[in-house]
Amino acid sequence: xxxxxxxxxxxxxxxxxxxxxxxxxxxxxxxxETHSGPQSAKPAAPVKLDxxxxxxxxxxxxxxxxxxxxxxxxSVITRAADLGINYFDTxxxxxxxxxxxxxGSALGARRKQVIISTxxxxxxKEELQKHLETSLRELNTDYxxxxxxxxxxxxxxxxxxxxxxxxxxxxxxxxxxxxxxxHGGQQQLLPWMVKKGVxxxxxxxxxxxxxxxxxxxxxxxxxxxxxxxxxxxMAGGSHRLKPGDxxxxxxxxxGAMLAALKWVIKKPGISTTIPSITDMxxxxxxxxxxxxxxxxxxxxxxxxxxxxxxxxxxxxxxxxDGACQKGLPVADVLRFLTYADGYGQFALGRERFLELSAQxxxxxxxxxxxxxxxxxxxxxxxxxxxxxxxxxx
Amino acid sequence: MKKAAVxxxxxxxxxxxxxxxxxxxxxxxxxxxxxxxxxxYTAENLYDYKDGGADGYLIYGFAHMSTIDCKxxxxxxxxxxxxxxxxxxxxxxxxxxxxxxxxxxxxxxxGQIQSQSAIFAKGKYYVEIVENADNPExxxxxxxxxxxAMMQQRLQGRETAPEALKWFSHDNLxxxxxIPESVLGLKLLKRGYVAKYKQGQAFVVLEASPExxxxxxxxxxxHFDGASPAQIADEAFQAKxxxxxxxxxxxxxxxxxxxxxxxxxxxxxxxxxNLAVRIP
Numbered sequence: 001x002x003x004x005x006x007x008x009x010x011x012x013x014x015x016x017x018x019x020x021x022x023x024x025x026x027x028x029x030x031x032x033e034t035h036s037g038p039q040s041a042k043p044a045a046p047v048k049l050d051x052x053x054x055x056x057x058x059x060x061x062x063x064x065x066x067x068x069x070x071x072x073x074x075s076v077i078t079r080a081a082d083l084g085i086n087y088f089d090t091x092x093x094x095x096x097x098x099x100x101x102x103x104g105s106a107l108g109a110r111r112k113q114v115i116i117s118t119x120x121x122x123x124x125k126e127e128l129q130k131h132l133e134t135s136l137r138e139l140n141t142d143y144x145x146x147x148x149x150x151x152x153x154x155x156x157x158x159x160x161x162x163x164x165x166x167x168x169x170x171x172x173x174x175x176x177x178x179x180x181x182x183h184g185g186q187q188q189l190l191p192w193m194v195k196k197g198v199x200x201x202x203x204x205x206x207x208x209x210x211x212x213x214x215x216x217x218x219x220x221x222x223x224x225x226x227x228x229x230x231x232x233x234m235a236g237g238s239h240r241l242k243p244g245d246x247x248x249x250x251x252x253x254x255g256a257m258l259a260a261l262k263w264v265i266k267k268p269g270i271s272t273t274i275p276s277i278t279d280m281x282x283x284x285x286x287x288x289x290x291x292x293x294x295x296x297x298x299x300x301x302x303x304x305x306x307x308x309x310x311x312x313x314x315x316x317x318x319x320x321d322g323a324c325q326k327g328l329p330v331a332d333v334l335r336f337l338t339y340a341d342g343y344g345q346f347a348l349g350r351e352r353f354l355e356l357s358a359q360x361x362x363x364x365x366x367x368x369x370x371x372x373x374x375x376x377x378x379x380x381x382x383x384x385x386x387x388x389x390x391x392x393x
Numbered sequence: 394m395k396k397a398a399v400x401x402x403x404x405x406x407x408x409x410x411x412x413x414x415x416x417x418x419x420x421x422x423x424x425x426x427x428x429x430x431x432x433x434y435t436a437e438n439l440y441d442y443k444d445g446g447a448d449g450y451l452i453y454g455f456a457h458m459s460t461i462d463c464k465x466x467x468x469x470x471x472x473x474x475x476x477x478x479x480x481x482x483x484x485x486x487x488x489x490x491x492x493x494x495x496x497x498x499x500x501x502x503x504g505q506i507q508s509q510s511a512i513f514a515k516g517k518y519y520v521e522i523v524e525n526a527d528n529p530e531x532x533x534x535x536x537x538x539x540x541x542a543m544m545q546q547r548l549q550g551r552e553t554a555p556e557a558l559k560w561f562s563h564d565n566l567x568x569x570x571x572i573p574e575s576v577l578g579l580k581l582l583k584r585g586y587v588a589k590y591k592q593g594q595a596f597v598v599l600e601a602s603p604e605x606x607x608x609x610x611x612x613x614x615x616h617f618d619g620a621s622p623a624q625i626a627d628e629a630f631q632a633k634x635x636x637x638x639x640x641x642x643x644x645x646x647x648x649x650x651x652x653x654x655x656x657x658x659x660x661x662x663x664x665x666x667n668l669a670v671r672i673p
Contacts, residue, residue: 069445069449070574071578072573072574072575072576072578073587076578078636079578079635091444091445091446094445094446094449095489095490096490096491096492096510098491098492098493101493123525127529130529130530150444151444181445183440184441231445232440232445276448278575279574279579279580280575280579280580281575281579335438351433
């Protein structure tokens, strides 16, 4: 038996075994009375809030937080806080700073009851320091609860001089806790952060489509005492898909988004999640993830979605590197094909294909009697390669 | 036959994309050279470049981005050109990213140049230029202006802001933004312009037809408990609601519009009536 079961196997196993409740931080629940909608005075429906401890910060966070990047109106943020969500995420770079301003204005009077995280993508320590002062001003606060270095995907992208700026800000009381946000190279970055020992929190991309090695990286980080916040929990959501894409229907119907959120919440190493919440309806739907655990039906939806994307979409796990007997860079060609098939960008896909070596361009998968590439995620490699060769060569 | 159809489709797609792609270089001022190749991004891989910020582009109707890094001695500058689905989407993205404390300059449909960055929208193109300076206090306005001038000349398309912006009163106006989804935080109001004032906010949402607008209006009215009718345009209602305070919504043909966040509903209706007169 493989030490890295497929996601489908994992889903089935966790379902049949009935995964234990979160081990990190006691899970507590609180029922609030709320309206069924923002403008309704109809009978209230109970909202159950689940809390976990965010690693060594000791902060008690709701398992559903709020990513504010694409929130359409500040009233959605205000209402989320009123309903009890207490973790709100923004970034200096979102909408050129306008998002921080909206979050600050929406949470104004509720500042002491909520946890605000923001991030800086500053390329150097001078700009990082400037970003901190600007974030404090735009958020209309004198402290930031969690301050992340934004989108760092390898240890090289987390320079010591920027960590020093973070630690200094923490010492001065301008930030309470520091962290790094990442959604690439996480299997390497998370262990490095644990070893580094200075970070309180990591904000990591994490969802049901990922390799199980990511589960292990998250668990190890959580066990070390680092708080783990999950983003991209909806696996890219529906905004990445164009009308007509069959996956768009799957993601926007059948409760797939909610199932994806519940899948992440069920993971014991995750303290909170920050799904992007656009409007009141999404807020109401996401709130239910705290009171309705992942069900067999949810598992089926996610498994079906994985099955739908499995033969087509590369997860960029690099496990096929060097596997083709003729030396084709399989992951690259799959990506080029996605440009054309998934997003109608034929020219871009062909342009990239023609950048391959002349030798690679002339390879025809139909000439091989058997394919030596066996994708661990179920991508039908030889079929996809043949399609790319037919389309681009 | 099927193969020929696929080939034809591919050629048409290629032609469309080729038209959308932008010739990018660093020839906006002497001494500037590319420090790498032009990079291309689609909805699929924009996350690789913009991280979570990618969502901010995708919701506005993003098609493609070309980007180049330029270098002159120790200075570096990045030019991002996003091709959006249409000019309104490009202007919408500009309204989301502009500094509300600064005036809008006449660059394409609208733009802003600051000391270390510049943005503007022209036609279906949204352009961002960022100087990556070691010194965050340095002023790079001159080189940014040169870069904006070059890009503005190269990009073809509409140079006037969307018509809907003229309908909003300019008295005590703070900002006007295109909200790509869920105006006022309500999923029913899919996409529209919102004008924020010192007090309250006005909105205009365009539906596909008067019939679909009437259907949305009906659902919207049901959404607000205690809503009462008002006499504006084709149909209207007023209500007092949590988070939106005094609100007044009217329908005029394909448009759904109104005012919210005023102290009481009659006041919202008085403002809404003035807005209705300006909507054609």
